[in-house]
Amino acid sequence: MIRVFGWNEFLIIVVAAQWTIALSAIAFAGGSVGGLLMALMRVSEVRAFRRFATGFIRLFQGTPLLMQLFLVYFGMNIVGFAINPWIAAAVALALHASAFLGEIWRGCIEAVPKGQREAATALGLRYYHSMRHVILPQAIRIAVAPTVGFLVQLIKGTSLASIIGFTELTRQGQIINNATFSPFLVFGTVAAIYFLLCWPLSLVARRMETRFSRATAR
Amino acid sequence: MNMASEIASAPGLRGASDPAVRMEDVNKWYGSFHALKNVNLTVGRGERIVICGPSGSGKSTMIRCINQLETIHSGTIVVDGHDLTAGGKNVDLIRQETGMVFQQFNLFPHMTVLENCTLAPMKVRGITKVEAEETAMKFLRRVRIPEQAAKYPAQLSGGQQQRVAIARALCMNPKIMLFDEPTSALDPEMVKEVLDTMVDLANEGMTMLCVTHEMGFARSVADRVVFMDRGEILEVATPDTFFDAPQHERTRFFLGQIS
Numbered sequence: 001m002i003r004v005f006g007w008n009e010f011l012i013i014v015v016a017a018q019w020t021i022a023l024s025a026i027a028f029a030g031g032s033v034g035g036l037l038m039a040l041m042r043v044s045e046v047r048a049f050r051r052f053a054t055g056f057i058r059l060f061q062g063t064p065l066l067m068q069l070f071l072v073y074f075g076m077n078i079v080g081f082a083i084n085p086w087i088a089a090a091v092a093l094a095l096h097a098s099a100f101l102g103e104i105w106r107g108c109i110e111a112v113p114k115g116q117r118e119a120a121t122a123l124g125l126r127y128y129h130s131m132r133h134v135i136l137p138q139a140i141r142i143a144v145a146p147t148v149g150f151l152v153q154l155i156k157g158t159s160l161a162s163i164i165g166f167t168e169l170t171r172q173g174q175i176i177n178n179a180t181f182s183p184f185l186v187f188g189t190v191a192a193i194y195f196l197l198c199w200p201l202s203l204v205a206r207r208m209e210t211r212f213s214r215a216t217a218r
Numbered sequence: 219m220n221m222a223s224e225i226a227s228a229p230g231l232r233g234a235s236d237p238a239v240r241m242e243d244v245n246k247w248y249g250s251f252h253a254l255k256n257v258n259l260t261v262g263r264g265e266r267i268v269i270c271g272p273s274g275s276g277k278s279t280m281i282r283c284i285n286q287l288e289t290i291h292s293g294t295i296v297v298d299g300h301d302l303t304a305g306g307k308n309v310d311l312i313r314q315e316t317g318m319v320f321q322q323f324n325l326f327p328h329m330t331v332l333e334n335c336t337l338a339p340m341k342v343r344g345i346t347k348v349e350a351e352e353t354a355m356k357f358l359r360r361v362r363i364p365e366q367a368a369k370y371p372a373q374l375s376g377g378q379q380q381r382v383a384i385a386r387a388l389c390m391n392p393k394i395m396l397f398d399e400p401t402s403a404l405d406p407e408m409v410k411e412v413l414d415t416m417v418d419l420a421n422e423g424m425t426m427l428c429v430t431h432e433m434g435f436a437r438s439v440a441d442r443v444v445f446m447d448r449g450e451i452l453e454v455a456t457p458d459t460f461f462d463a464p465q466h467e468r469t470r471f472f473l474g475q476i477s
Contacts, residue, residue: 119324123338124314137328
């Protein structure tokens, strides 16, 4: 029995986009915390921190996201957790995002002129206040555009979670396709939804980039 | 003790018994480059020292060691009775008691002038915002730009920015002020307003160490002029002796080049 790709099938795919959005949001939130930690460790004066963060980032930048998903998914089973695609996908993507955001934000922190940290230090401000009030507020302005750019990558990256059985947009598309055998229509719809999620973000990122380059032009 | 240190602690100079800064046999390397060679210098309380010398001679490095923006490899630095080499708490204490003014101003661009001046007193000294703003306005009036308090640094001229930087440092009530080429990044017409502010400060009795090429300032304000070359202090003298009868050959060469 072959189902026809109709209005209902279309709506099922659209509704599945919520899981793509939810997974992206969780991965991004986790990645923000992890990324800040990685970035601060990368610029730390403590060599062990720098080494650890560098290793972590190299590892995640040098392996495919799909392998990271597999390793977390099967690894969780080995250390005694029940197999749960939701948690595995969220953890793997958050770690992935931590590495990439860590590297992006390290660059932004280092882009703040050295004199700013020196002025803060000379005024007696110690690490926490100097980071919190002087360095990070300036780094954040530089970081917004590349961060939004990475968010677009992350949203597209969530499609790989379909392979470990997490039912998000892509997997829902596969399921519907198995019933309707209209791959062009189905995956065309899926692609269009990704595009509608990502395109506005790309526009925002580009706008911010021009605004920032104008703001820093001297 | 070498010759420079004997000159530095010569009798008859102010505050010699309880110095503001004492540097003994200070050495620093950048890799294999010997940036400071056996530097000895004692600065009395209320004394105004001008440090000059060719570029790369270690002037900036020396004053940046006083608040440990640079660390030293051997020797002793005692600031206001606190031994810097003991580390830890003393470093924090010394940074709170020394103000520094940089060549590039280094104001915080995302904060208003007033916020620049109140941040450290609030976060380091723990005083209230109201108190901090009162102090900030007092010093902004003293550097004659209270009307700019609500502006951002980018909206000010270079001379105004540097005066804000001086006010910002003064808000911590430092006992010693360090100036690292404060007028070198300024357009010529703005040099005077910054130097005037520094002269006011000197007249109020502030202990000052200034790295500067402004020889007019050195002559009229300095108690002693320190000449450095290749990481060494070659000559320490009163301005009259320094400019009219320099002892060292390299000092004479340097003075010949800049005049």
